Amino acid sequence: MRSKGTLLMAIAALAAVVGAYFLGRADVTRPTAPMHVAIVGATATDAAGESATIGASPPSDERGLLPPPNAPLKDSYARLQARANGGDKDAASRLLRDLDRCNRLRGSQWKNDGATSELTGKSTDGMSAAQLRTYQLQLDAMQLRQQAVRNHQALCAGVDDKLLDTLVPNLAQAARLGDAQARACYLERGPLYDARSLIRHPESLQSYRNATSALIDGGLAAGDWRVVDLLQQAYEPGSQQLLAGLIGSDPVQHYRYLKLYRLGAEPHRVAQLDRQLATATANLSAAQVAQADDWAQTALRQNFKDPSTQATPQGWDACEF
Structure with a gap:
């Protein structure tokens, strides 16, 4: 049977490999510059949930373009909102889900920070080989959660209460446009x-x-x-x-x-x-x-x-x- 020191060294090495893997994925999947869609004469949905009047809709060849995954919502919000108000179901669905993610972020981030601190502060002294394997699985899961939080943070940077206040009106608009x-x-x-x-x-x-x-x-x-x-x-x-x-x-x-x-x-x-x-x-x-x-x-x-x-x-x- 391997010594405790050998097991701990193996776990440290595995954690380093997993960490490098996720860092590599973060670099590979980093989105390119947001795709810009020109909207003319658009105004945002009001807080009561009623759609405002749109002066002109974007050309049909631009209506299908959405920002890349995790692109900052504060940069794409106005375009998505205008397209949603104009009847673009895809834009309405995307805006709803991005707002929902940002609305949930604060609570989930606070909970994840607490869970991470508790897990990483746990001593491995006296753990059996099976317990060490379980602990490593928990560390792996924690890294996946941290990656998800980083994606949310990239999406939600700069999103304030004023934007989050449009979550329910945009939920209603996506529903009206046929998002099941x-x-x-x-x-x-x-x-x-x-x-x-x-x-x-x-x-x-x-x-x-x-x-x-x-x-x-x-x-x-x-x-x-x-x-x-x-x-x-x-x-x-x-x-x-x-x-x-x-x-x-x-x-x-x-x-x-x-x-x-x-x-x-x-x-x-x-x-x-x-x-x-x-x-x-x-x-x-x-x-x-x-x-x-x-x-x-x-x-x-x-x-x-x-x-x-x-x-x-x-x-x-x-x-x-």
């Missing part, structure tokens, strides 16, 4: 996705109220199982979701969307959903159940193809960008 993940997130949480912003802009609740019906219709027409799952949950009597507060509880609608969701379910979820359906029918008439069943069959045939529970696994997060 944004649509699900906005329907579920709306302005509550950034509660601090809601305090500053209570009018964003009215923007949520105004946008919801069209987003639901668009999601159902697109065959989006996320929307079906959100609706069956929101219509369930007793639901405390924001969407439930807007559309109200309705046992018939709850059964209708739950039945549709069940028709598209993967086999391993069927038994659980059947139990839920049995509960949902308890206070419905035979005619109500029959009408809801017919509606669900028609909706499935017309708009939905892939399995519902594949798109919405148990515990799925509507706002996991």
